[in-house]
Amino acid sequence: MNPEWQAVWLTFKLALSTTLILLVLGTPLAWWLARSVSTWKELVGSLVTLPLVLPPTVLGFYLLIALGPEGPIGGLTESLGIGPLAFTFPGLVVGSVIYSLPFVVQPIRNAFEALGDRPLEVAATLRSGPIERFFRIALPLARPGFLSGAILGFAHTVGEFGVVLMIGGNIPGETRVLSVAIYDHVEALEWRQAHWLSGGMVLFGFAVVLIMSLLEKRLRRIGA
Amino acid sequence: MSGLSVDIHHGLPGFALQARFDTPPQGVTALFGRSGSGKTSVLRAVAGLLRAGEGSIRFNGETWQDGRHFLPTHRRPIGYVFQEASLFPHLSVQQNLQYGWRKVPPGEQRIDYDEAVALLGIAPLLGRDPARLSGGERQRVAIARALLTSPQLLLMDEPLSALDQAARADILPYLEQLHHELALPVLYVSHDLDEIARLADRMVLMEGGRVIASGPVSRLLTDPRLPVAGFDNAGAILEGRISAHDKGFHLTYVACSGNRIAVPLDSREVGAHTRIQIHARDVSIALSAHHDTSILNIVPAVIQALDEDGRSRWLVELVLEDGQTLLAHVTRRSRLALGLEKGMLVYAQIKAVALVR
Numbered sequence: 001m002n003p004e005w006q007a008v009w010l011t012f013k014l015a016l017s018t019t020l021i022l023l024v025l026g027t028p029l030a031w032w033l034a035r036s037v038s039t040w041k042e043l044v045g046s047l048v049t050l051p052l053v054l055p056p057t058v059l060g061f062y063l064l065i066a067l068g069p070e071g072p073i074g075g076l077t078e079s080l081g082i083g084p085l086a087f088t089f090p091g092l093v094v095g096s097v098i099y100s101l102p103f104v105v106q107p108i109r110n111a112f113e114a115l116g117d118r119p120l121e122v123a124a125t126l127r128s129g130p131i132e133r134f135f136r137i138a139l140p141l142a143r144p145g146f147l148s149g150a151i152l153g154f155a156h157t158v159g160e161f162g163v164v165l166m167i168g169g170n171i172p173g174e175t176r177v178l179s180v181a182i183y184d185h186v187e188a189l190e191w192r193q194a195h196w197l198s199g200g201m202v203l204f205g206f207a208v209v210l211i212m213s214l215l216e217k218r219l220r221r222i223g224a
Numbered sequence: 225m226s227g228l229s230v231d232i233h234h235g236l237p238g239f240a241l242q243a244r245f246d247t248p249p250q251g252v253t254a255l256f257g258r259s260g261s262g263k264t265s266v267l268r269a270v271a272g273l274l275r276a277g278e279g280s281i282r283f284n285g286e287t288w289q290d291g292r293h294f295l296p297t298h299r300r301p302i303g304y305v306f307q308e309a310s311l312f313p314h315l316s317v318q319q320n321l322q323y324g325w326r327k328v329p330p331g332e333q334r335i336d337y338d339e340a341v342a343l344l345g346i347a348p349l350l351g352r353d354p355a356r357l358s359g360g361e362r363q364r365v366a367i368a369r370a371l372l373t374s375p376q377l378l379l380m381d382e383p384l385s386a387l388d389q390a391a392r393a394d395i396l397p398y399l400e401q402l403h404h405e406l407a408l409p410v411l412y413v414s415h416d417l418d419e420i421a422r423l424a425d426r427m428v429l430m431e432g433g434r435v436i437a438s439g440p441v442s443r444l445l446t447d448p449r450l451p452v453a454g455f456d457n458a459g460a461i462l463e464g465r466i467s468a469h470d471k472g473f474h475l476t477y478v479a480c481s482g483n484r485i486a487v488p489l490d491s492r493e494v495g496a497h498t499r500i501q502i503h504a505r506d507v508s509i510a511l512s513a514h515h516d517t518s519i520l521n522i523v524p525a526v527i528q529a530l531d532e533d534g535r536s537r538w539l540v541e542l543v544l545e546d547g548q549t550l551l552a553h554v555t556r557r558s559r560l561a562l563g564l565e566k567g568m569l570v571y572a573q574i575k576a577v578a579l580v581r
Contacts, residue, residue, distance in 0.1 A: 118310050121273050124297035125304035126324030126373055136323075140314045 004197065006173050007181040014089070014177060015157040018096040022104040022153050023146070025097070030105045031134070034112035052102045060166025063095050067167060092168045092175055096157045104153040111145020112138065144219040148212065155208045159201075228253075228377060228411065232269055232279030232289075241265050241276070241433040247426065249284065252403055252410040254420040254441065256452070257430035263413045266430070267379050270411060271304050272297035283377060303370030305380040309362035311354035317365050318350040325372035334374040335406070343405065344368040344398055360391030364398060371406075378410045384419060399423055400581060417457050421445070421501040422580040446549040448531035448539035453551055458539075459503035460550045461580070466496045475520075476579070481544035483523045487579045499581040506575040507552035509540065511562055513571045521574040525550060527566055532556070540564065542572050550574075 033045050051059055067085040068074045073094075074084040085091030115138060123133045139146075161179040168175030170184065178197060185194040226249040234241040241262045247253040255263040268274035270281060272288065272295060280290040288295045311320050325337060341347050344364040349357060357365065363383055370378065383399075384392045396419075403410070403423060414420055420427060420441060428438040429450060437450055445452060446460045464480030469489060476490040478498055487500060513522055525542035528549065532538055538559045542550040550572055554564070564570070 118306070118308075119312060121297075122304075122306065122310045122312070123323075124273070125271060125302060126369070127298050127327040128323075129296075129298050137312065141312075143314075 003172055003176075004181065004193065007176055007178050007197075008200075010089075010173065010176065011158055011178040014092055014096060015154045017093050018100055018157045019104070019150055019154045021093070021097050022100060023150060026101065026105045026108060026149065027146075030108035031112055031138070033105070033109045048105050049102045051099050056099065056160065056162025057166055059099060060095065060163040063091075063098070063163065063167045067091050067094065086167055087169050087171060087175060089168075089174055092164060092177075095163045095167045096160060099160055099163050100153045100156045103156045104149040107145045107148040107152065108142060109145075111142035114145075115141055144216055147215055147219065151208055151212045155205065158204070226284050228270065228409070229280075229282045230266065230270060232266070232276035232281065234265065234269065234274070234276040234279075236265075239433055241269075243269075243430070243433075243435050245428045245435050245438045247409065247411065247428075250407055250409050251425035252412055252423050254424035254427040255411060255413045255430060256415065256417075256420060256427050258415060261430040262433040263415075263430050264381055265433075267381050267411060267413050270377075271302055271379055272300050273304075301374075301376040303373055303375030303378045305363075305367050305370050305378070305383045307382045308386050309354075309359070309366040311357075311362055311365060311369075313354055315354075316350075317346070317352050317354060317357070320354065320365060321350075321369050321372055324369060328372075328374050332374060335371050337372065340368045340371045343371075343401060358391065359387050360394045363387060363391075363395060367398070367402075371402075371408075375408065378408050380410060380412045382413050382415070385414075385416070396422060417445070417452065417455060417459070418501070418580075421459065421461050421499075442548070446541055446551045448529050448541050448551070453504070453531070453539045453541075454533040454535075454537075456505065457503060458551060458553075459501055459506075460548075462500050462502065462544075462548050462550070464498055464500060466490070466492055466494050466498055468494060478579070481523070481546045481548050483521075483544070485523070485574070485577055486520045487577045490579050498579055501578045501580045502550060502574055503576065504539070504551040504553045506577075507542075507550060508573045508575070509542075509552055509554055509558070509562065509564065510571045510573055514573070517573065519573045519575060521577060523550075523572050523574070525570060525572050527564060527568045527570060530559070530564065530566060538564075542570070 033041060064086055065071050066073045069078055069084040074086065077083060077085055085094060119137050119141060120133050123137045128136065159179065164175065164177055164180055170176050170180050178201065182194050182197045228247045231244040232241065243262065243266045255266060257263045265274055269276045275294055276289065281288040287293060288300055312323065315323065344367055346364050346368055349361055349365065354362060367383065384395060387395065400423065412424060424441050426439060427441050427444050429436050429444060429452065431451065437444055442461045444450060445458065447453060452458055462480050464478040464485065466476060467479040467484065468477045471489065474489045475486045478485045478487055478500055480500065485500065492498065523544060525544050527540060528543045529541040530538055536556045538554050538556060540552040540554055542552060544550065552572060
């Protein structure tokens with residue numbers, strides 16, 4: 001595969017796996033943040049939001065230490081026989097999951113909060129237990145939040161650079177994602193390739209935002 | 225013991241709920257009080273949406289709450305109608321109706337799907353989106369949805385208060401029909417005396433988080449010692465029977481307490497049981513029976529009790545021949561001028577009567 005397409009494919013694979021993992025992990029987390037009355041709630045909520053305000057390099061630096069052979073996570077993976085995660089694709093996924101966490105959790109949490117108690121109370125009076133209330137009422141009603149979360153998480157992972165560079169480096173086919181490839185081309189004064197990739201990213205970004213606003217409008221109309 | 229039996233204490237910041245009452249296993253019981261009196265909290269506790277701090281709730285021999293035992297809402301055989309219809313926006317009207325209906329095994333369904341749809345007149349709405357219904361239509365769907373879970377107790381939290389006058393008038397007949405056709409006990413929260421006069425058999429009067437009285441509506445509405453009697457739309461309910469129609473004068477006559485009371489022409493058959501409502505502000509008192517008056521309904525009565533309401537107005541409880549009671553508001557001046565005292569025979573002049581059921 002030509003190295004440019006390899007970078008595109010790798011970026012897609014990374015964004016997709018990150019988004020899927022975040023939807024699975026982020027949903028219960030968002031539900032808890034939206035509905036709990038625990039005093040820990042704001043503390044956990046702040047931790048979830050933290051990647052939003054940290055410079056990506058700071059996050060990347062700590063992840064590099066944690067994922068490396070001397071770090072707590074690296075040590076664990078090493079003892080499990082997987083080896084350290086730094087400079088590997090799984091390592092990139094772990095980094096991206098943490099980096100994009102707020103972009104997925106926040107919209108879902110907002111959607112759950114916007115529901116209020118009423119629809120769930122109504123469902124309870126219609127003989128629905130808590131699990132059924134979650135799947136038949138809360139999930140479908142929070143659909144716009146899930147859509148925003150998934151699209152934002154995906155797009156944000158595609159665009160990340162600092163974290164990837166810190167913990168992934170630049171290994172073609174393993175960790176060399178689009179943003180890193182563009183950086184390389186510019187460093188090597190290969191403007192043509194940089195133009196192609198950057199232009200593609202602009203189009204992609206525009207398409208994402210457009211699709212999201214159209215879908216949201218549609219969902220809002222259905223939900224209204 | 226059958227029926228609902230509530231005895232709960234619940235502390236909230238700045239407010240303590242302390243409610244104790246029993247209701248019979250049939251008929252409509254109104255929970256009445258001003259806003260903030262705790263009536264909705266009581267209803268929510270009965271539904272299990274609010275877990276009262278302590279106390280017990282029992283229904284037809286089953287314990288819903290007692291000590292550490294707490295039956296969650298979805299296991300209680302109740303139907304609940306909220307103040308706002310609260311239909312699920314992501315489901316059609318039909319799907320909303322089927323949501324609870326499908327969860328009741330066919331053998332335990334006591335209310336037929338088509339019957340509920342017909343009772344509330346919502347057949348033309350089934351395929352519609354809830355967002356495209358009027359407020360009254362939405363509330364009718366919500367009532368049908370609650371009925372379709374085949375509840376043994378129907379809880380209604382001011383189901384008409386979020387509606388405008390027209391929608392309210394549109395929905396009241398459905399509620400009355402419900403009362404007639406289903407042998408289903410109802411606990412009905414309201415702060416509207418006219419609504420209670422039309423719908424309820426018994427009432428539980430609440431004030432400041434406490435139950436201050438409970439009993440038959442006709443008795444509580446006319447008791448001058450209770451705060452209800454002082455309300456501007458306070459009044460009495462009398463039971464009677466339709467005795468004749470007079471199409472020429474556009475009147476219907478109701479035989480009631482040995483009197484013949486004229487009301488606006490009604491369509492019910494002669495002989496039918498009926499209930500009339502007479503507001504205290506529409507009753508004046510005379511010492512003799514006048515015939516030179518435009519007032520149609522003048523009935524003899526004995527003063528049973530007098531009570532001043534603190535605004536220089538007297539609440540007079542009048543007993544009719546058969547023991548039914550009327551309530552009249554008179555000024556302090558009139559009371560002195562006529563020398564009204566307990567035990568006096570007087571004539572109640574009734575300016576307006578409404579046939580409420």
